[in-house]
Amino acid sequence: MRDTLVLNASFEPLSTVTLNRAVVLVLQDKAVVEQAHPELRMRGSDVDIPAPRVIRLCRYVRVPFRRQAPWSRRGVLVRDRHRCAYCGHRATTVDHVLPRAQGGQDTWLNTVAACAEDNHRKADRTPEEAGMALLREPFEPTPADAMLLALREDDFKTLPEWLAQSAA
The missing domain is CATH 1.10.30.50 (DNA Binding (I), subunit A)
Structure with a gap:
């Protein structure tokens, strides 16, 4: 199942949800589709919408400030x-x-x-x-970067440029 990135009303990444949950949020007018899968569509008896890849919530959700992503x-x-x-x-x-x-x-x-x-x-x-050299130094991702990095490789590559740059 494909994951959909959820953005706050301020365009900051909040989480990822299943495709089904994303469609429900859009149909309930709680979110709008910012980017859709080019080849996937969600069809029902009364509905035919593009499958969302990135959605943005209509109302701002206050999130407690998290200075760092939890290690795992x-x-x-x-x-x-x-x-x-x-x-x-x-x-x-x-x-x-x-x-x-x-x-x-x-x-x-x-x-x-x-x-x-x-x-x-x-x-x-x-x-x-x-006698082993590191090819790259470890770094501490921000919570938003950690969320973007968690997307599947092909989903990450198709994100809007302004969003993908923050996690690259």
Whole structure:
């Protein structure tokens, strides 16, 4: 099932919802379609609308300010696009740059996506000790960036340019 990005009335990303939920919000006049899937349409006995890819709420929803996105293993894999930080191949594990055995914490800046082979080879050593260089430095995504990065790759590529730039 495809996810639909939900924007606040101020155009800031709020969350993703299922396609069915997005259609319900549009039909209830609680949201408007900002971007639709070019090849998908939702048809019913009285309705024929394009399937929404991005919707914007009609009323502003106050969201408590969140300074940082909560850390999670899945979040690290999504942030790094499931690519190993050491070799660039498909990543299935999360590696601590400063190993937990040496006092490293579960934080955005201390964790990277890694393939199982490189994670095992590095073991409880720092990249310098293991002779392995990081292809890219870990970074801490904003909550809005984390949400945009969670979209499927093909959905992310088709976002409006002004929206995709903030998460690139």
